[in-house]
Amino acid sequence: MTKLTKYLGLAPLYAAGLIAGSAMAQETIKIGVSIPSADHGWTGGVNYFAAEAKKRIESTYKNVQVSVVTATSASDQANSLEDLVATQQIKALVILPYESAPLTDPVRQVKKKGVFVTVVDRALTDSTIQDLYVAGDNPGMGKIAGQYFLDKLGGKGNIVVLRGLPTVIDNQRFDAFMAKIKGSEIKVLDSKYANWNRDDGFKVMQDFLTRFPHIDAVWAQDDDIALGVLDALRQAKREKEMWVVGGGGMKEMVKRVIDKDPQTPVNIVYSPSMIGVAVELTALHFVTKLPMNGTYIVDSPLVSPENATQYYFPSSPY
Amino acid sequence: MNSAESIEASAREQRGFELKTLGRWAREGGPLIALLLLIIIGQILNPNFLRWDNVTNVLTRSAFVGIISVGATFVIVTGQIDLSVGAMAAFIAGLMIIVINRLAEFGLGQELAIVAGMVIGLVVGLISGLANGILSTIGKIDSFIVTLGTMGIFRSLVTFLANGGTLTLDSRVRETYRPVFYDSWLYVPIPVWVLAAVVAVGWVALTKTRFGRYCRAVGSNAEVSHYSAIRVNRIRVVAFIVQGFCVALATLLYVPRLGSASSSTGVLWELEAITAVVVGGTALRGGSGRVWGSIVGALILTLIGNILNLTSLISVYLNGAVQGIIILGAALLQRTSRTR
Numbered sequence: 001m002t003k004l005t006k007y008l009g010l011a012p013l014y015a016a017g018l019i020a021g022s023a024m025a026q027e028t029i030k031i032g033v034s035i036p037s038a039d040h041g042w043t044g045g046v047n048y049f050a051a052e053a054k055k056r057i058e059s060t061y062k063n064v065q066v067s068v069v070t071a072t073s074a075s076d077q078a079n080s081l082e083d084l085v086a087t088q089q090i091k092a093l094v095i096l097p098y099e100s101a102p103l104t105d106p107v108r109q110v111k112k113k114g115v116f117v118t119v120v121d122r123a124l125t126d127s128t129i130q131d132l133y134v135a136g137d138n139p140g141m142g143k144i145a146g147q148y149f150l151d152k153l154g155g156k157g158n159i160v161v162l163r164g165l166p167t168v169i170d171n172q173r174f175d176a177f178m179a180k181i182k183g184s185e186i187k188v189l190d191s192k193y194a195n196w197n198r199d200d201g202f203k204v205m206q207d208f209l210t211r212f213p214h215i216d217a218v219w220a221q222d223d224d225i226a227l228g229v230l231d232a233l234r235q236a237k238r239e240k241e242m243w244v245v246g247g248g249g250m251k252e253m254v255k256r257v258i259d260k261d262p263q264t265p266v267n268i269v270y271s272p273s274m275i276g277v278a279v280e281l282t283a284l285h286f287v288t289k290l291p292m293n294g295t296y297i298v299d300s301p302l303v304s305p306e307n308a309t310q311y312y313f314p315s316s317p318y
Numbered sequence: 319m320n321s322a323e324s325i326e327a328s329a330r331e332q333r334g335f336e337l338k339t340l341g342r343w344a345r346e347g348g349p350l351i352a353l354l355l356l357i358i359i360g361q362i363l364n365p366n367f368l369r370w371d372n373v374t375n376v377l378t379r380s381a382f383v384g385i386i387s388v389g390a391t392f393v394i395v396t397g398q399i400d401l402s403v404g405a406m407a408a409f410i411a412g413l414m415i416i417v418i419n420r421l422a423e424f425g426l427g428q429e430l431a432i433v434a435g436m437v438i439g440l441v442v443g444l445i446s447g448l449a450n451g452i453l454s455t456i457g458k459i460d461s462f463i464v465t466l467g468t469m470g471i472f473r474s475l476v477t478f479l480a481n482g483g484t485l486t487l488d489s490r491v492r493e494t495y496r497p498v499f500y501d502s503w504l505y506v507p508i509p510v511w512v513l514a515a516v517v518a519v520g521w522v523a524l525t526k527t528r529f530g531r532y533c534r535a536v537g538s539n540a541e542v543s544h545y546s547a548i549r550v551n552r553i554r555v556v557a558f559i560v561q562g563f564c565v566a567l568a569t570l571l572y573v574p575r576l577g578s579a580s581s582s583t584g585v586l587w588e589l590e591a592i593t594a595v596v597v598g599g600t601a602l603r604g605g606s607g608r609v610w611g612s613i614v615g616a617l618i619l620t621l622i623g624n625i626l627n628l629t630s631l632i633s634v635y636l637n638g639a640v641q642g643i644i645i646l647g648a649a650l651l652q653r654t655s656r657t658r
Binding site: 037038039040041043044163166191199208210224227228231235236252 | 364366369371372375379477480481482483484486500575576578580581582583623624626627628630634635637
C-alpha cells in the first residue's frame, strides 16, 4: 500500500519528466529577421509582410519564435545583427540588407557562429555566405517591361525613363530594359533618377514635359514614382498623350489595372511579400528538417486586367 | 592746395565712392547675381527654360522650402536652429489627411472638412513651434538637440500614422482640395501668391518692426539684449512659433499636390531651408538676416534641380556634385562681397 502510494505519488513527476523531455527534443528555434525600417512605401510593405509571417509562424509552430528588428541605416543594421546573435541567440537569420557591400562581413560573422543565413532581395557581395537566397527578379522586371513596350508601341516611339536610386537593383532593371528594346526604333529621350518617391517623380516628369513636346510612354519602374508622374501629366493636361508603366505591385496601382485605366495599362510585380516567403522557408527548414538551401527567385509577373485581382492586397500598406 | 590737386582729390574721392557703392551693391546682391547666372545658364542649355509653364513650375516647387525658409530666417537670426521642419511638415500632412478623410466620411461637407483640416494643421504647427521654443529656452536645451529630438518624434509619428505605408487623401475630397495647389490667379499659381505674401510679411516683420529688431539683437548678443530689457526667451519662442506657422502653411499647399504623405515626405527639407537661408546672406551664427535673400536661396536650390533635369549634358551620377559646387559658389559670392 505504501509502495502503491509511493508510485502514485511519483507518477506526476514522471509525467512532468516526460513533458520536459519532449520539450528538450523540441527546443525553441529563434529566427531573427533584420529589415530596413519603413522609410518608403515598399519597405513599409516589407515590414507588414514580415509581421504577418511572424504572426502565422508563431501561431502554427509553438516552438518557433520570430523576432523582427528594423534598421535605419547599414551601420545600424550591422549593430542589430550583433545584438540578435548575442542576446537572442538566434538559430537562423533572415536579412534584407540595407546595402550589399557594407553588410557582407557582419553577416559572415553571424554565419561563423553556425547560424542559418537567408538573404533577401539584395545579394551580398560574397554569395557563399548565404544558405538560402530569396529575391525578386530585377533583371526580369526590366526585361518584361521592355517586352511590353516593344509590343504596345509596335517597336517604335519616344519614351522617357525615371530611375530609382543609383544601386545594383536599379542598374539591373535599367540594363535589362535597355537590352530588350535595343535594336528597335524606341527612342529613350532621357533617363533621370527620381529616388523611388512621389515628389521626385512629380518634379522630374514636370521637367521632362517641359523639355519634350512628344512622348509616347513613360517607364517609371516603381509605383511611387509612377503616381508622381501621373499627377504631373494631369497638371500639364497631357494625360491622354502617353501611358505609364510603374512596378512593384502597389495596391493603388494594381487597382487601376483592375479598373482598366488606359493611363496605366499594366503593372509589374516586385512584391515586398518576398520577405514573407523567406521567413516561411527558413521556418520550414527547421520544422520539416528538410534542407531549404538554395536560391528562390520570386517571379516578377506582368499584371494585366485579366490576372490583377490575384495581386491585389487591400489590407497591405503597400 | 592748387586746383589740379583738388580736382585729383575729388576724383579719388569719387572713385572711392564708386567702389564703395559697387561693393555695397555686390554685398547686397550676391545671391541675386548667382540666381541671374543660373537663369542665363538654364536658358542657354534649354530654350524652353524661360517658358512660362517652366517658370511657374519652378516657382511653385520653391514655395514649400521657400515658405519654410522665411520662418527659418527668424529662427537663425535669433541664434538658434530648427532641424525638425521637414519631419514636422510630414507629420502635419499625415494628420491633416487623416482628419479630412474622417470628417468627410462622417458626412461633413467636403469644403468644411478641408477647412477644418487646414485649421488643425495650422494649430498643430503653432503648438509644435511653441514646444520647440519652450524646450530650448525654459528647458535650457540647445535648439540643435531639441529639434533633433522632435525631428525623430515627428518622423516616427507619421510612419506610425501611416502604418509604415502612405496616407492618401480620399479621391473625391482631393478633387475639391486640388485647386489650392494647381489653380492660378492672374496666370500665377496660388502657391506663388502665398509665397509672395509670406515673404512680404516676413520682410516687413524682420526689418520694420520692433519684433524684428529684437530678433536681431537677441541673435547678435543675448546678454546685452537681456540687460536692455528685451525678453530674450520670449523672442526666441516667438521665432519658433513663426517657424511652426510657416511649416504648417507650406503643408497646406503640399497636401493637395499629391494628396499623400508618407515617411519620405519632407525628407531633408530642414537642410534645404537652412542652406537657402545661408546662401541668401543670413549669418548662421545669428544677429542679421534677410528674408528676401532666403527666397533667392530657395530659388537657387530649385533651379539647380530643374536645370539638371532639363539637360543630359551632365552625368546623372554627378548631380550631387553640381549642386554642391553651385551652393558653395553662391555662398562664396555672398561671403567675399560681404567682407569687402
